Amino acid sequence: MPAWNLTAILPEAILTVVGIVVMLLGSFSSQNQDRGCRTVTLMGLAGATVAVVAQRQHQGAFFDGMFLVDPFGIFFHLLFFLIAALVVLSSADYLQAEKLTVGEFYTLLLFGTVGMGLMASANDLILSFIGLEISSLASYVLVGFRRGVASSSESALKYFLLGSFATAFFLYGIALLFGATGSTRLTQIQEILRNVSGRATAGAAGTVLLPTPSTLSSLAQGPEQFPTALLGLAASLLFVGLAFKVSAAPFQVWTPDVYQGAPTPVTAFLSTGPKAAAFAVFLRVFLVGLEQTADQWSALLWVSAALSMFIGNLAALWQSNMKRLLAYSSIAHAGYMLVAFTAHSVDGTSAVLFYLVAYAVMNLGAFLVVTHLGNRGERYVEMDDYAGLGYRSPLLAACLTIFLLSLIGIPLTGGFLGKFYVFRSALQADLIGLTILSVVNSAIAAYYYLRVMVAMYMNAPERPVPLEPVSSSVGVTLFICAGGTLWLGVFPQSILRLAENAAQWLLGAG
């Protein structure tokens, strides 16, 4: 194994080492280690980002084609590091107030990010699975991080049990796909299925062509007939596992409970990072590996997208708890992304990628306001606690307003352009029914986000809610999120170009 292969996983390696350092730093140094841990973590993320940027010059397939360094993977890596850095910055006050161990929190966050990075770059289902498990295990622990609080432990337990249940489906899907094609490499599976279906159509035309050794020389010999049933089964099992992770219907049941019980910064992380990583695997598996069976699984995506939007938005209408509300909104947003996914095109894929970035920025921001206002012990997370926020803390309220407007999809915010691209790609793919459903949904969704705004600006507070001063780290994060949301709405080009590039690569390379 040549040594230069290691550059391919350099970002992950950096994060692993930094994670270990932070873990030791957290346990060995004396009392006031918070700042040190945070600095090292952020530096590690910065180093990993530099490594990823440098990787653009060294693209290709590594480790026997198991691990890809391509625009698609790089896009996701950068997104993950941004999310992790924002979560690190925003959680500082929270961890201090809740008296949680800082070192372990950051370590788990970093390890989770490593897993997500592997998921985004994996060209082999086994590696995807390992990445999925690494990131999931870290998230399970993070969800239960407030050990003294029953609801947090309950969430962790639920998430762990259901999550392992779902990944078992995923694993079973891998096994069946291997059984059907004889490979776990996505690009190989793609090629094998192409050959087989090519043979099948040729056979239907009347001449049975045997594959010449040259076409299939390096590949495993594909099955004789197109294994439709087996592939369908495999696709649906893979779908179960991945839909669970992106909290798409009908596998969304865990989301509200887990999001509500988890520490708020962790909820922010879960709703953006692992969700994006699962989408990365989703896109790779279905658009590359299972490309040939698109007409089978696109129906699946269609139904799931429509269900997610409706369940998420309708259930959110009556929520009074902010975390639960945002949890349902997260389900709905997964639905919008699935709409673009269903389009099965370069435009659709880049719409998903852009949406993920916009959603990450706005949702992290919204959760940060929820974290800050929640105060010690997350006591103030009901919508009534937001009454009159517009007068008591205009700046905080203004930030939350930006995030909510973006979640609704008002122009000049990232959320609008995200939705815009989603609708556009769906319309171009002639998914007229689905487009109309998503349009109706985004009209319904406006209602519950508006409720929060009504509470902030138009209601008088019902009980005194203490308001902590905004610390510098929270301020910086809020500024990045709010600025980023607007930036994506006004100057979306750079991100869009990256997304487009990644999407083209994903669909064109195979």
Added chain:
Amino acid sequence: MESNLQLWLIPTVPLLGALWNGLWGKRSSERAVASVAVGAVAVSFLLALRAFFALGDAPYLESYFSWIAAASFQAHFNFYLDPLSAVMALIVTGVGLLIHIYAVGYMSQEGGYYRFFCYMNLFLFFMLTLVLAGNYLLMFVGWEGVGLCSYLLIGFYFRREDAADAGKKAFITTRLGDFGFLIALLMIYSTFESLNYSEVLPAAASLPVESTAGPLTVICLLLLVGAAGKSAQVPLYVWLPDAMLGPTPVSALIHAATMVTAGVYIIARSSALYVHAPQALFMVALVGGITAFYAATIGIVQTDIKRILAYSTISQIGYMVMACGVAAFSAAIFHLMTHAFFKALLFLGAGSVIHALGGEQDIRKMGGLRHYLPRTYWSFLIACLAIAALPPFSGFFSKDPILWEAYVSPYGGILFWLLGILTAGITSFYIFRLFFLTFHGHSKTAVATSSGIHVAEPAHHGVPHESPPIMTWPLMILAALSLAGGWVGIPALWRGGDHWNLFLAPAFRLAALPTEHAVSHDAATEIIFTLASILVSVAGIALAYLLYCRRPELAAAAAARLRGLHTLVLNKYYVDEIYRSLFVQPLVVVSRELLWKGMDAAAIDGSFQGLANRTRRLGDRVRRMQSGNIRSYAGWVVLGAILLISFMVGLAS
């Protein structure tokens, strides 16, 4: 193209005003807040004036920077100035300025002074973006922005639950329309590969007229959906009457003069598309005509002064939309302008009345205000005459071409003319009913106040009093405009120069009727039609005079005779109720009963929190937490997986 006009300043100045008041207004005095807000609008107005006079023959384009430059999609931040957008910008800033000045006096008694002006300035920013935008996407930015500001301003009296609800209703109803616009926008891009007016409109003009429904027809119908949402046309009009819960200057500015006419603007702007899609054009005319007539009938029986004006607004916008539908775009914009004058005046006058009576809005409780509010009375009378379309008031000159075009245009017909003339009669009837009940007859408020039946409101000082000069001056200026504003468009028939049509012609050059039937009518026909419409208007006024001034008992008798019809119309044909049971109720049931009570609340109850509230037994608690809920969740996952797998396998075999 050289950019020496700096069009971007026109919307930006109000934005700066909004930011200033939003950030520092809370600590500033009312005077400072007002001068910043009014000053910003004044500057914007002057800039718009400068742009107006700099107008050349060709449309003037300023492009600032590229907004989206993806390979497959491009849009710029650019502004577009032609006679149409220049006139719109002038109306918005001019009427906006007068209403701002009025509001300085009107809002001084209310709380949230800085907040109000912040939202108002923000509204102007978005409205000006809407009218000056050089492409459909930027227009959409303004389009959504004005909706948002309208929502904020409707819900301004935040202590009133119904006001907040009305705001949400407005936001969501118009948003349904907005998505029509959004999809239209996407289709425009896929058809023309651009969103800039300067490229789309000529491209559309070069396309053949669609004899059967094609992409242009679909685009135009979708735009109509958007316009119907924003301009409160059938069937999406339900939000506008409720929107009257906002402060009166807001009703005047947003819900009468500017924002609600955005739908007319977008149809006029896309005129080149519409004339190539005659079927869509017919739908436009139909929607407009029906709305004009339908809303006017509701206006007859309403009793809330602002609601009558709201239905009148819906009806008048219906007129404009109908004018667009018969391809009389410049007539539509003409009426849009005069309507902005007299409807703003009506609302501000109504505000003055409400102000004087300490919040009373029921016209049955008014009367005899002529003596207490002389300036309001006279300006209101001018506005009423203008909306009733009597010469020489502005409404006459703008409404008459619409009626005439409705008849002679190749897209029109006798049906639309009939709808129009009936509506004209009803309009003059209900507006003078309002006028007579409010200003003539016995003063009912004074009696009510002295006998103590009426709950005295804070600003109620017993005897109604005229508003301060800062409120009456804008009224008088608007009255002058309502009277004389129509004179710029006196047609050749009346020895006028037809300046209006000539001025706007460049904006609609691309919408020149591709198949000019050129049905020529002699002047005599036109004069007969004009006389007919004057006659109808006068008849409406006379009837109102008879029923509400001379013989008030007749009105009651008529209402009693036609009890069924009266109740039906009084309840607005029960459309709100029908919508609720058709659209809102099913959503609520699914959401609350199934998802919330069925799944969500059950989940909370089954979880630790819920159990902790019910049972305090420790061992039991932990055990159930582990077994009950998760098992059911896993059950859901399995159920979903089974459905999925059987679906997939079923598909495969």
Added chain:
Amino acid sequence: MPNSYFQNYIPVLVMLGVVAFLAGAMLVLSYLLGQRRPSREKLAPYECGITPTGDARQRFSVKFYLVAMVFILFDVEVIFLYPWAVIFRELKLFGFVEMLLFILLVAAGFAYLWKKGILDWTKSDSGEFG
């Protein structure tokens, strides 16, 4: 040919059948033939001849689990060392560095555990991992 492939497993199948039959037969026969005269002493759980005291389901200190988990981790580490040692010479320096990294990783974890006091059996239950 798949048929011949599966034929290889027929002996296993036969074996399974024999085992199942034998075990089943033993249970059934002892049930049918054996005598049953239950008494209190006989029904009590068998604890190496000592009279049982209290409930068998006791709460264990969480430390047992922690130690068990730590043991498994290091046990797995050792298992990795065996195959590595077998081909140590072939892997040359690369293999050495790889294993060094691996051991370092685990050692870091070990140091962390130590510092956290997992190995300190006498530490009170209210500690970090109590």
